[in-house]
Amino acid sequence: MDIVLAGSTLLVLLPLLLLIALAIRLDSTGPALYPHTRLGRRGRPFTMYKFRSMCPDAEHLKKHLQHLNTLKGPVFKLPDDPRITRIGRLLRRTSLDELPQLLNVVRGDMSLVGPRPPLPAEAATYATWHWRRMDVIPGLTGLWQISGRASEPDFDRWVAWDLRYIDEWSLGLDLRIMLYTIPAVLRGHGAY
Secondary structure: OOOHHHHHHHHHHHHHHHHHHHHHHOOOOOOEEEEEEEEOOHHHHEEEEOOOOOOOHHHHHHHHHHHOOOOOOOOOOOOOOOOOOOHHHHHHHHHHHHHHHHHHHHOOOOEHHHHHOOOHHHHHHOHHHHHHHHHHOOOOEOHHHOOOEEEEEEEHHHHHHHHHHHOOOOOHHHHHHHHHHHHHHOOOOOOO
């Protein structure tokens, strides 16, 4: 079901995807897509795609901003991150930067619903109980995203939501999460 839905959505959104890619290219130097390594089910690495929302040297600049991290845990978040481009700010606020991950769903790397896939550097700092979130295929959206999105500053609480999703999984829960994702994205609450 995920592959069919993701593939159909990609086809329908193709004109929008091309416009976003053009806007990114006109706004700043560098490619429109940002491929980076994430960890999937059982810690298997895969290339995840996003629309590029930051300046090309963002990873280098991150070292100098690490002390400003607003989250407890391994994930880096900065509300007014200076690395984000003008178009990138809009893409992040609307979650449009995530649309290329539909390609990952079509490829089987990701599901529409599930825990978000971590960066290898984040997973390297996981407590033992955090690893359980990688028992399932990662997703585009999940329970913690619709329960407050990025406004929750505690990574352990994110993981607790992911484990609750894993323990209570059902097709009905997936459908509810997908349905509630739409208003969460439209409100932009906690997205930055």
